[in-house]
Amino acid sequence: MPALGADMEAGTLVQWCVKLGDRVKSGDVIAVVETQKGAIEVEVFVDGVVSNILVPVGERVPVGTVLARIDGAGEMPAAAEPVAVATRTPTPPRAAPEVRRAKPEAAPQASRQKVTPVARRRAAELHLDLTVLKGSGVEGSIRLADVEAAALIQTPPPTVKKGLDLAEMRKAIAAAMSRSKREIPHYYLSDTVDLHAALAWLEHFNAERPPIERILPAVLFLKAAALALHEQPKLNGFYENGAFVPGDGVHVGWAIALRGGGLIAPAIREADKKPLAELMAAMRDLVERSRRGGLRGSELTSPTVTVTNVGDRGAETVTGVIYPPQVALVGFGRVVVRPWVVEDRIEGRPVVSLSLAADHRVTDGHLGGLYLAAIARLLQEPEKL
Amino acid sequence: MTNEELRSLILELICEIAPEADPASAGDRDDLRETFDLDSMDFANLVAAIHKRTKIDVPEADYNKLYTLENAVAYLSAKAHA
Numbered sequence: 001m002p003a004l005g006a007d008m009e010a011g012t013l014v015q016w017c018v019k020l021g022d023r024v025k026s027g028d029v030i031a032v033v034e035t036q037k038g039a040i041e042v043e044v045f046v047d048g049v050v051s052n053i054l055v056p057v058g059e060r061v062p063v064g065t066v067l068a069r070i071d072g073a074g075e076m077p078a079a080a081e082p083v084a085v086a087t088r089t090p091t092p093p094r095a096a097p098e099v100r101r102a103k104p105e106a107a108p109q110a111s112r113q114k115v116t117p118v119a120r121r122r123a124a125e126l127h128l129d130l131t132v133l134k135g136s137g138v139e140g141s142i143r144l145a146d147v148e149a150a151a152l153i154q155t156p157p158p159t160v161k162k163g164l165d166l167a168e169m170r171k172a173i174a175a176a177m178s179r180s181k182r183e184i185p186h187y188y189l190s191d192t193v194d195l196h197a198a199l200a201w202l203e204h205f206n207a208e209r210p211p212i213e214r215i216l217p218a219v220l221f222l223k224a225a226a227l228a229l230h231e232q233p234k235l236n237g238f239y240e241n242g243a244f245v246p247g248d249g250v251h252v253g254w255a256i257a258l259r260g261g262g263l264i265a266p267a268i269r270e271a272d273k274k275p276l277a278e279l280m281a282a283m284r285d286l287v288e289r290s291r292r293g294g295l296r297g298s299e300l301t302s303p304t305v306t307v308t309n310v311g312d313r314g315a316e317t318v319t320g321v322i323y324p325p326q327v328a329l330v331g332f333g334r335v336v337v338r339p340w341v342v343e344d345r346i347e348g349r350p351v352v353s354l355s356l357a358a359d360h361r362v363t364d365g366h367l368g369g370l371y372l373a374a375i376a377r378l379l380q381e382p383e384k385l
Numbered sequence: 386m387t388n389e390e391l392r393s394l395i396l397e398l399i400c401e402i403a404p405e406a407d408p409a410s411a412g413d414r415d416d417l418r419e420t421f422d423l424d425s426m427d428f429a430n431l432v433a434a435i436h437k438r439t440k441i442d443v444p445e446a447d448y449n450k451l452y453t454l455e456n457a458v459a460y461l462s463a464k465a466h467a
Contacts, residue, residue: 211435257424
């Protein structure tokens with residue numbers, strides 16, 4: 001059972017995606033586990049054959065428990081000894097999570113059964129077998145309504161408290177954020193950035209494209225924040241065992257609000273290197289899978305920095321709480337039109353409040369200020385993003 | 386497409402974007418973004434889905450004409466018959 005977050009202690013195995021004798025390769029999803037952050041797909045990082053499945057569906061086990069054994073791959077006859085999947089010694093919350101360096105995930109597979117987190121939890125409450133249900137959602141995904149409908153046929157509806165999922169997610173957020181506020185001496189900076197150039201460029205870009213190819217301002221924010229980390233790499237990485245460890249790339253945790261409450265920040269890997277269209281697609285995919293189910297373990301454990309963008313219905317300013325053991329969180333508020341001095345005149349300009357929460361054990365406000373200035377500068381030349 | 390068909394299409398597409406949405410909860414003049422908790426990504430996906438299903442390409446500058454069911458139906462209907 002992998003640790004899929006700074007404070008995860010246990011998880012429930014809800015689905016095996018492989019069976020005994022199946023050949024698997026690194027990056028394959030082998031199981032789905034229910035965590036406080038919802039149902040997460042567990043990948044393997046070895047090649048081989050599933051030789052033993054040790055945890056049955058429905059069982060809740062602590063982090064570090066061996067879920068299955070995989071016999072080593074044929075290409076390396078020497079490695080014939082069984083490799084335990086997802087073994088990891090349970091560690092206290094402040095220890096360095098090795099799983100953070102999980103390998104990049106393969107492209108999502110569309111063939112597996114999709115189940116929304118609410119539906120999966122409801123099915124578990126009702127002891128319904130999801131594999132016999134038909135989904136009415138997109139790509140046959142099973143929704144809450146499908147589970148409720150099946151429950152009416154199969155069993156009398158028991159009286160179970162609703163909203164348990166949100167309570168569990170709240171606990172996970174509480175644990176991570178409490179640890180952050182307890183351990184990380186935050187410092188906070190903010191700046192207001194003129195978006196006239198960026199939004200004018202984007203308007204032009206989008207006007208020539210069909211809806212599916214259009215890009216949101218959030219993508220420009222993400223790319224600028226990622227690129228600016230090249231200039232201040234000490235904001236990209238982890239604080240582990242009393243020292244800063246740089247990230248192995250710029251993997252931006254993109255904060256996604258879940259409907260009904262809750263928050264998750266899965267990784268957009270190598271965000272600094274992806275073109276805008278690809279970032280938009282990655283963002284769209286992550287939002288969909290965060291809400292519909294289907295996030296992967298490595299996506300939760302690999303972010304080296306977090307960016308939160310409150311969007312057009314959010315507050316004007318956001319000042320974040322760092323997700324440990326990361327060392328920085330970048331916040332973008334709602335874009336607003338404000339009086340702005342341009343040369344000697346006052347003009348109405350779209351502006352955004354840009355903020356940084358950073359770990360004082362690693363950097364100081366001077367460096368943080370340079371980082372915000374770099375983001376602001378990059379946003380003035382959107383065509384280069 | 387009749388107005389009634391457009392209305393149910395919009396609600397159907399919203400339900401694909403927000404799987405737990407209850408289409409009956411939307412009043413004709415309610416802001417869809419508030420009622421169904423749609424953010425800008427959801428709204429972009431809605432416009433893309435409308436384009437895919439009806440071939441109606443809503444330019445970005447007109448997104449605000451889709452914020453309520455009443456306005457969206459009127460706008461799309463006018464576009465469809467233009």
